[in-house]
Amino acid sequence: MLSLVLPTYNEAQNLPELLPRIDAVLQGMPHEIIVVDDDSPDRTWQVAQELSTTMPSLRVIRRIGRRGLSSAVIEGFLTAKGNALAVMDADGQHDLTLIPWLAKAIDEGAGIAIGSRYTEGGSVGEWDERRHTMSRIATRLALKLCKVQVTDPMSGFFAIRRDVFEEALPRLNPMGFKILLDLLVHVDLQTRVTELPFTFRSRLHGESKLSRRVQLEFLEYLYDVTLGKYIPLTFVEYCIVGTMGVVVHLAAYFGITRLLLREGDLTLYGFSVAVLIAIEVAVVFNFLLNNAWTFAYAKLRGLRAVRGFFTFNAACLFGALANYSVSAFLFSRGHPELLSVAAGALIGVIWNYTMNRLFTWRSA
Numbered sequence: 476m477l478s479l480v481l482p483t484y485n486e487a488q489n490l491p492e493l494l495p496r497i498d499a500v501l502q503g504m505p506h507e508i509i510v511v512d513d514d515s516p517d518r519t520w521q522v523a524q525e526l527s528t529t530m531p532s533l534r535v536i537r538r539i540g541r542r543g544l545s546s547a548v549i550e551g552f553l554t555a556k557g558n559a560l561a562v563m564d565a566d567g568q569h570d571l572t573l574i575p576w577l578a579k580a581i582d583e584g585a586g587i588a589i590g591s592r593y594t595e596g597g598s599v600g601e602w603d604e605r606r607h608t609m610s611r612i613a614t615r616l617a618l619k620l621c622k623v624q625v626t627d628p629m630s631g632f633f634a635i636r637r638d639v640f641e642e643a644l645p646r647l648n649p650m651g652f653k654i655l656l657d658l659l660v661h662v663d664l665q666t667r668v669t670e671l672p673f674t675f676r677s678r679l680h681g682e683s684k685l686s687r688r689v690q691l692e693f694l695e696y697l698y699d700v701t702l703g704k705y706i707p708l709t710f711v712e713y714c715i716v717g718t719m720g721v722v723v724h725l726a727a728y729f730g731i732t733r734l735l736l737r738e739g740d741l742t743l744y745g746f747s748v749a750v751l752i753a754i755e756v757a758v759v760f761n762f763l764l765n766n767a768w769t770f771a772y773a774k775l776r777g778l779r780a781v782r783g784f785f786t787f788n789a790a791c792l793f794g795a796l797a798n799y800s801v802s803a804f805l806f807s808r809g810h811p812e813l814l815s816v817a818a819g820a821l822i823g824v825i826w827n828y829t830m831n832r833l834f835t836w837r838s839a
């Protein structure tokens with residue numbers, strides 16, 4: 476049996492055209508169609524539910540408070556009954572007539588069968604230059620990761636054998652759009668993969684949901700499965716924020732001394748006040764940006780943000796102490812000045828990061 480999953484977000488206009496056509500193509504083979512909708516504002520789920528009253532093979536999952544193509548597909552596969560699990564865009568871009576061939580490939584022993592735009596005979600159709608370049612770059616990066624060599628690891632149109640999917644499942648990362656790539660990265664090396672060419676058509680209605688946010692998630696994913704095994708992405712982001720914090724610190728210091736205090740008569744007292752205020756300005760900046768970006772997955776709001784801000788200050792204070800202790804210790808042991816300072820700073824940053832990750836932005 477073939478289970479075809481259609482992830483949808485605002486595809487209400489497309490489903491009434493598409494579903495009957497899919498059903499017609501699949502007549503004569505045991506199949507089910509599963510629409511996984513993320514509570515689309517255009518009520519795609521409702522359109523699908525209405526269609527399902529006359530299409531017994533159609534089921535609808537309406538997810539509340541969730542977003543994401545990959546996770547929708549995984550959830551669809553998890554509820555599927557078939558031995559072959561397939562997915563396609565619900566917008567008419569993928570070639571319907573290929574579905575039975577993908578299913579056939581699985582029946583004949585393939586682990587994964589891909590509807591491919593880049594294999595001989597396939598094409599991306601009418602794409603603008605920007606999307607062309609983006610896709611090409613993404614594909615090239617993706618190919619470096621795949622254990623199994625294919626031409627179109629970013630295709631959203633493929634079928635996979637149930638046991639191959641279930642074996643890889645615990646290792647999958649459900650973020651973003653790159654479900655096929657993620658499978659290719661995580662399946663067994665022995666998995667047989669075949670590609671069938673097709674031409675990527677234009678959407679029937681509506682527009683692409685491949686947003687900048689999704690593209691950013693893709694880059695994060697590439698980092699996660701390579702360098703990220705050794706240095707967490709959040710640590711890199713934390714350091715970027717910290718570097719910007721240094722700039723903010725300097726700007727605040729110069730702002731205060733040059734604008735508020737008159738030049739020329741900067742006393743030690745005035746200097747100290749300016750430095751302390753500049754430090755706190757930088758701390759506030761670091762907290763806000765880390766909250767919005769680095770630890771966005773555990774973002775603090777309202778009262779919890781206020782409490783988190785104090786925890787953050789405490790962690791930074793202890794981080795500064797750790798920084799000082801390490802550098803003073805190394806220096807007192809006769810290590811070079813620069814090495815002592817740098818080692819202290821590194822320990823301070825790692826300390827800060829670890830404490831804030833553990834205590835300020837605990838993910839629930």
Ligand code: GDD
Pocket residue numbers: 481482483484485486511512513542543544547563564565566568610629630631632652653682683684685
């Ligand atoms: N449930 C759910 N949740 N579905 C979603 C979401 C989401 O957050 N985002 C997108 N979809 C659905 C769309 O409604 C559509 O049916 C399908 O997933 C693919 O999204 P499109 O917006 O049509 O993507 P695309 O055509 O730009 O991208 C295609 O090509 C990419 C590679 O170039 C897709 O096939 C991608 O899978 C593929 O990676």
Ligand code: MN
Pocket residue numbers: 564565566568678683
């Ligand atoms: Mn599409």
